[in-house]
Amino acid sequence: MREVTKDKIAVKIEPNHPITRDMIGFDVILDGEKISKINSNLGFSHKGIEKAGQDRYIGQYLPAIEKIDYFAPFFYSHAFLSALERLSEIELPLYAQYVRVLTMELNRITSHLSNLGRFMDVLNCRSAAFHFFNMQNEILNIFEKISGGRISCNYYVFGGVKNNICREILTEILNFTSKFKEKFKILQGFTKENPVFLDRTRNKGIIDTQNALEYSITGVNLRASGLNLDFRKEKPYLLYDKLEFHAPTVFEGDCYSRFALRLDEIKISVELVKQCLDWLLSNCEEKCNLEIKLSDICPKAGAAVSFTEGPRGLIMCHVVSDGGKKLKRVKWRTPSFYSIQILEKALIGLNLADFAVIFDSLDINSSEADR
């Protein structure tokens, strides 16, 4: 704040400001209407999730993991469990692999829909926002039937999934995918054919490939700036090397391309869900009996890493164990932590009015960044 002179104004965008929504703060210095410097304040929702991993038994730690990112609970519990399963050299049964892919892709759809819906709210297109939220709500209802929880599901366990998905729920998911095409046309009308949306997002907050790589940006944000890096293909886990899909890439790197790619990713996720349903509906009676008590999980001594392509980017989980019931060290790599750093660079020289657009286009979740 020392750089404030007669022409420059300091503005605080603190956690209770409507555009940040989550718990994150920014110190902005304005030169007229343009942003000349920006500093972020993290730590408002620091939960000490890495410390909790060392102090608790593994079974007690599992429900806490999902609180890192409340929009993507399935991805985080998979990232942690797959690191442990690799450490103990356990291979998942085929049924559990299909169910994990199915639920994770459904989760990716809800995460992208909520991001686009919240951005519509910022643009004051309230009716459009509720179309997105309604569609998200249909999938959350399915999650509730599968696991009993809408947002924190706690459905995965060490070596598989908690229980089978019955035929009724599977047909409900099939109905959702068959009706999807009509609904998707409406969503496209609100975004790609909406003059207000195009005006606010085109040619704003451009990030080039070199910068994105140096700032360690991954996921949709990187694919929007021209590099086709998808960790589902790069380091295949579960069944992703057997399933057919191709994540699209765009070269513009502006806000519009990031939002447009997120819409296209929803389409791809629905196709992946259809491929999983084909197998699951014919093998519905297969059972995965798991009689592992949560307190008895005891991985082998050593260290392991897992890579998971989350909705916001690459999720990495390092696990170090000495063979006991408690872990020695758990380290999380959360993608939003790195997106905040590039936000500080991308905003310089732009109007303060564009802050909300670029903040939403990078899909930053402060709860995830703070851990």
Add this chain to the structure above:
Amino acid sequence: MCRRKRLEYRAFWGEIIMELEAIQAFKMLNNLKNKGFITLLSLMAEDLSPIETDISGGENFRLTYTLYNPVLKEFKEIQTIVNAEMRSVSTLFKSAKYDEMEIYDLFGIKFKNHPKLDRIFLDKNFVGHPLRNNYKMPETQTKKGY
């Protein structure tokens, strides 16, 4: 430099893991950056001192750098063991700035030549570094000044 109770590291994804001394590690990171490993995917610290002892600041930490080359599509991991002090790599990798601030906050490892080494998650008046093995949880540690 004493190395107590080393755990066996498993390269599950086929990465090449190198263990180097602190000075050599910085040179190697510099070399790799020039060869095209421009992305630092993650930076992890780990306290190697035994949990039972109360010796102030175990002073024995392992740092793990995970690098990625987008052209060759290769991964590499570099490990060093340091004495609570290391040269900063924020000039080589821009994303390392926050990573090193986080490690300073939770472990108390000081990075030389860092542009702004400060606490990032915890309050500035917080006492101690919570992920060290010799840290003892106090009954209460309240934040003042609201």
